[in-house]
Amino acid sequence: MAKLNNDNRKFLFEKYKKQIEIDPNLNRTVVSFQANKKENFYRWFKYKEGFSKRLIKYFLMKYHPSKGHILDPFAGVGSTLFSARELGWSTTGIELLPVGVFSFESRMASESVRLSNLKEEIDKFQSKFEVVENNVPRKINHIPITKSAFPEETENCLNRFLNYCDNIEDPNIKKLFEFSAFSILEEISYTRKDGQYLRWDHRANKSWGKTKFNKGKIYSFTESINKKFSQVYQDLQDGNGNDLFSQIEEKIVYEPSNILQGSSLELMPLFQDNLFDFVMTSPPYCNRYDYTRTYALELIFLGYNDEQIKQLRQEMLSCTVENKDKIEKLKKIYSKENKIKEFEKVISCYNSSEAMQEVNTVLNKLNELKMLNNSNIPRMVKNYFLEMAFIVFEMYRVLKHGGYSVMVNDNVRYGGQEIPVDLILTEFALKFGFNLEKIWTLPTGKGNSSQQMGNHGRSELRKCVYVWRKI
Ligand SMILES: C[S@@+](CC[C@H](N)C(=O)[O-])C[C@H]1O[C@@H](n2cnc3c(N)ncnc32)[C@H](O)[C@@H]1O
The missing domain is CATH 3.40.50.150 (Vaccinia Virus protein VP39)
Structure with missing residues (x-):
């Protein structure tokens, strides 16, 4: 050549x-x-x-x-x-x-959330979510490359969660709740972000190629969302030292x-x-x-x-x-x-x-x-x-x-x-x-x-x- x-x-x-x-x-x-x-x-x-x-x-x-x-x-x-x-x-x-x-x-929303209110909403969610009716007007609509990405039970929970969020009055807390679910999608799914594509775990019955891919633990929705809530709450507490709005005069502008x-x-x-x-x-x-x-x-x-x-x-x-x-x-x-x-x-x-x-x-x-x-x-x-x-x-x-x-x-x-x-x-x-x-x-x-x-x-x-x- x-x-x-x-x-x-x-x-x-x-x-x-x-x-x-x-x-x-x-x-x-x-x-x-x-x-x-x-x-x-x-x-x-x-x-x-x-x-x-x-x-x-x-x-x-x-x-x-x-x-x-x-x-x-x-x-x-x-x-x-x-x-x-x-x-x-x-x-x-x-x-x-x-x-x-x-x-x-x-x-941005997390900066305006009053921590005590967030705590209250998280507690409410933890006591109420399991008994919320399975009535799901709002739900995730898949595209071909995401079909079957979640175990069935997880997908039901996700859909119920979206509807649960619609009833949260404080728009900043609602956003943080939705964001928490958004942040756990990978770990509750059969997929892993990998280079140019999503890689599929063999348990999804969708894996291609010669080697069977096992991504390790696939978390349940409830376990994962609760983990995320405590992380977010903890970080907001640590980051702010205290509830930002309980000490208005110290609020950073x-x-x-x-x-x-x-x-x-x-x-x-x-x-x-x-x-x-x-x-x-x-x-x-x-x-x-x-x-x-x-x-x-x-x-x-x-x-x-x-x-x-x-x-x-x-x-x-x-x-x-x-x-x-x-x-x-x-x-x-x-x-x-x-x-x-x-x-x-x-x-x-x-x-x-x-x-x-x-x-x-x-x-x-x-x-x-x-x-x-x-x-x-x-x-x-x-x-x-x-x-x-x-x-x-x-x-x-x-x-x-x-x-x-x-x-x-x-x-x-x-x-x-x-x-x-x-x-x-x-x-x-x-x-x-x-x-x-x-x-x-x-x-x-x-x-x-x-x-x-x-x-x-x-x-x-x-x-x-x-x-x-x-x-
Ligand atoms: C390397 S990432 C930048 C990440 C960023 N530095 C951060 O800390 O999150 C490049 C970003 O460009 C975005 N992007 C790609 N094409 C774009 C376009 N035409 N206009 C604006 N953003 C674009 C991508 O969605 C991606 O988030």
């Missing part, structure tokens, strides 16, 4: 290598969900993609110790927003998945925080220029991870049907092989806002990146040679970067001069070809006017980045945090 061209990617690496540096503080546990397990809210609902509090505070203190207004255009469950808020920042987030938005709203539900690709063009002091975010990685499948149980619990879930999948930043082109849609959005010149500027930035063109050509070639394990990988990669070019452009536009953008992302590899996401996105960022402050990489224990690049093919992929500044 003819050697596939790597010159433009190498050139980009040479250009930026002086600014790629290992930050020993950024070990995997600071960046990933691992570090969150002990943090109160995170143990309520395991959003595996979530940032840790430490990561956000670390970067804010490092680059912008004074308060301001922060944006996270891929807000997830709102980790950036809550952590920045604790440092006195105003916060705005955008999140497409209702899973993240519901979690954010539930955590936070700056406004809001999360917009929708796509950043559609919502960011509506923001005015120079609005934010800081952007801190982690977009989906270009790694085929499908959030709508991983969180399918949570989505049906929130009432989403198959059609709506498919639509969410298409609206996500292209990171799965199923995502189709969004370019016509983006053109319409920019035209409607009278911003067709901006639209063209982004397209031309994308087209003028030689490293990007090289990646596209190489992937198409590998596809022709049937060396990719899915023929839509070239389309996904092409569209991932195209859409990210719009995001980076908007991040630059909405930041104030002097403002920072901090982005967490991993490089990827397909068909043996490394795709330097950090370098290509940085190239876009610089074309739009950003200054590259640093590409911080996580320590790998395998030498520095230039050695890694030298061993291309066998190298460990960089996991990075890029810091750009609007000058």
